[in-house]
Amino acid sequence: MTETLKREEVVAARGIKVTFGAVKALDGADLVIHAGECIGLVGHNGAGKSTIVNVINGGLSPHDGSLSYSGSEIHGISAARANGVRCVFQELSLCPNLTVGENARIMHAELKGWNWRSRALSLVETQLRDIFPGHSIDCDLSIDDLSIAERQMVEIAISFAGIDQRPKLVILDEPTSSLDAGLAAQLMAYIRKFVREGGSVLLISHILGEILSTSDRIVVMKDGRVVADRVASEFTTRSLVEAMGNVVREQEFSRAASVRTGEPVLSMPPRRGHGLAFQAWRGEMIGLAGLGGHGQTEALLDLYLDRNSNWWPTRRGEIAFVAGDRSLNGTFPLWSILKNLSIASLGQLSTKRMVDRAREETLGAGWKQRIEIRTPDMGNRILSLSGGNQQKVLFARALATTASTVLMDDPMRGVDIGTKQEVYEILRSEAANGRTFIWYSTEMDEIRLCDRVYVFRDGAIAAELAGEEITEKNVLAASFSEGDAA
Numbered sequence: 006m007t008e009t010l011k012r013e014e015v016v017a018a019r020g021i022k023v024t025f026g027a028v029k030a031l032d033g034a035d036l037v038i039h040a041g042e043c044i045g046l047v048g049h050n051g052a053g054k055s056t057i058v059n060v061i062n063g064g065l066s067p068h069d070g071s072l073s074y075s076g077s078e079i080h081g082i083s084a085a086r087a088n089g090v091r092c093v094f095q096e097l098s099l100c101p102n103l104t105v106g107e108n109a110r111i112m113h114a115e116l117k118g119w120n121w122r123s124r125a126l127s128l129v130e131t132q133l134r135d136i137f138p139g140h141s142i143d144c145d146l147s148i149d150d151l152s153i154a155e156r157q158m159v160e161i162a163i164s165f166a167g168i169d170q171r172p173k174l175v176i177l178d179e180p181t182s183s184l185d186a187g188l189a190a191q192l193m194a195y196i197r198k199f200v201r202e203g204g205s206v207l208l209i210s211h212i213l214g215e216i217l218s219t220s221d222r223i224v225v226m227k228d229g230r231v232v233a234d235r236v237a238s239e240f241t242t243r244s245l246v247e248a249m250g251n252v253v254r255e256q257e258f259s260r261a262a263s264v265r266t267g268e269p270v271l272s273m274p275p276r277r278g279h280g281l282a283f284q285a286w287r288g289e290m291i292g293l294a295g296l297g298g299h300g301q302t303e304a305l306l307d308l309y310l311d312r313n314s315n316w317w318p319t320r321r322g323e324i325a326f327v328a329g330d331r332s333l334n335g336t337f338p339l340w341s342i343l344k345n346l347s348i349a350s351l352g353q354l355s356t357k358r359m360v361d362r363a364r365e366e367t368l369g370a371g372w373k374q375r376i377e378i379r380t381p382d383m384g385n386r387i388l389s390l391s392g393g394n395q396q397k398v399l400f401a402r403a404l405a406t407t408a409s410t411v412l413m414d415d416p417m418r419g420v421d422i423g424t425k426q427e428v429y430e431i432l433r434s435e436a437a438n439g440r441t442f443i444w445y446s447t448e449m450d451e452i453r454l455c456d457r458v459y460v461f462r463d464g465a466i467a468a469e470l471a472g473e474e475i476t477e478k479n480v481l482a483a484s485f486s487e488g489d490a491a
């Protein structure tokens with residue numbers, strides 16, 4: 006502790022206040038980051054984490070409070086950048102129509118003059134290799150052609166890269182939300198190395214395990230204020246959840262004894278001509294596991310299109326989809342929160358082809374309360390919500406339908422632990438009432454909640470696990486071929 010106090014203050018934000026209309030996003034928050042430390046920043050959805058990041062990064066001017074970089078009070082994005090502050094945003098900010106190298110050029114203005122393309126390429130390739138050894142990203146591709154996990158990896162690599170000078174502070178806002186466990190572990194190891202060498206990291210995550218294992222100090226935010234700021238070793242998962250204002254619930258779900266009566270509600274032959282076939286029965290919760298990018302999302306899309314023709318939409322769809330990449334294919338950014346929620350239920354909310362606005366509002370109010378969508382008004386634009394709250398709306402959109410099957414593509418990205426617990430209970434009770442859930446998740450804790458699990462490898466189903474067989478060890482063993490293990 007005393008050693009920390011003597012270290013250089015890379016950034017010091019004190020008494021910061023930011024308001025958006027009636028919403029107090031920050032209400033006198035303090036955050037000081039020293040050289041050579043990793044700070045874990047946690048808090049419920051809408052607590053103000055991304056807002057304080059935007060202040061530190063210079064993108065948002067606080068309405069009150071003081072901000073200094075290495076002791077001097079200068080503001081703005083260029084001041085932050087000049088003081089070695091870099092940020093990987095929750096909603097990734099790469100230009101989709103440019104290549105990986107061209108994006109590196111935009112983020113690093115120093116990459117100019119003769120031969121900048123090959124220098125940019127080698128900068129990203131080296132950094133990607135350092136952070137994610139063994140990755141297979143082709144840096145000549147444009148960002149559009151990369152998966153969400155690959156985009157996240159590229160943005161992280163570009164932010165840690167240094168040309169003349171290494172960054173002093175890298176802010177990572179939910180950097181592992183789309184990464185599988187292996188890639189997340191590689192990133193955490195790299196963060197520790199960066200910090201040992203004198204750099205600072207501000208790590209925001211809802212995955213408390215990685216916060217506890219990687220941070221030196223943990224800062225907890227609640228309703229725009231810092232409510233705890235202590236060395237990491239003083240916290241446990243339970244005390245952290247409680248500091249965030251949530252109640253720890255035991256997640257001991259009784260798995261449904263699989264009653265496979267009649268025909269399966271969904272089935273799919275072996276993919277790519279090998280592996281196992283997919284089948285799901287009424288009331289089952291089926292997990293799709295395996296390393297990220299091994300065909301789980303494609304399988305969900307095939308299952309969806311098989312049941313839901315995009316030529317002739319039905320009045321009451323029998324299948325609903327929760328998209329994983331919310332900004333690409335989840336939210337309607339110009340619409341209100343309510344319209345984003347009700348869009349999939351308009352059939353059931355209409356009489357004589359007219360939407361019954363009163364029923365629509367009742368639907369919205371019900372879900373706002375049920376999964377705590379934090380907004381003063383459901384008529385506000387969807388982009389006024391924090392990332393995790395936007396994700397809750399996508400969840401509510403699917404669950405509010407009468408669809409008997411719900412497909413979910415890593416749907417908990419950025420959702421806080423309190424809401425996750427609520428949603429798990431909703432899923433379990435809906436499954437008990439006969440709804441079928443097909444759930445791709447990059448989090449082992451969620452895969453463990455499923456009745457049956459299909460493990461994907463190289464685009465096909467490599468193994469099926471049921472009940473007590475669903476363990477991390479078995480999932481990992483099936484995720485790697487014997488050749489990989491050698």
Ligand SMILES: Nc1ncnc2c1ncn2[C@@H]1O[C@H](COP(=O)(O)OP(=O)(O)OP(=O)(O)O)[C@@H](O)[C@H]1O
Nearest residue numbers: 025030050051052053054055056389390391392393
């Ligand atoms: N542009 C905006 N317009 C209106 N309100 C906003 C805007 N940006 C943020 N807010 C509000 O400020 C509050 C804090 O949001 P912030 O994004 O900082 O939360 P967060 O802690 O990062 O949440 P999450 O874990 O979901 O990412 C929320 O109530 C949010 O709705």
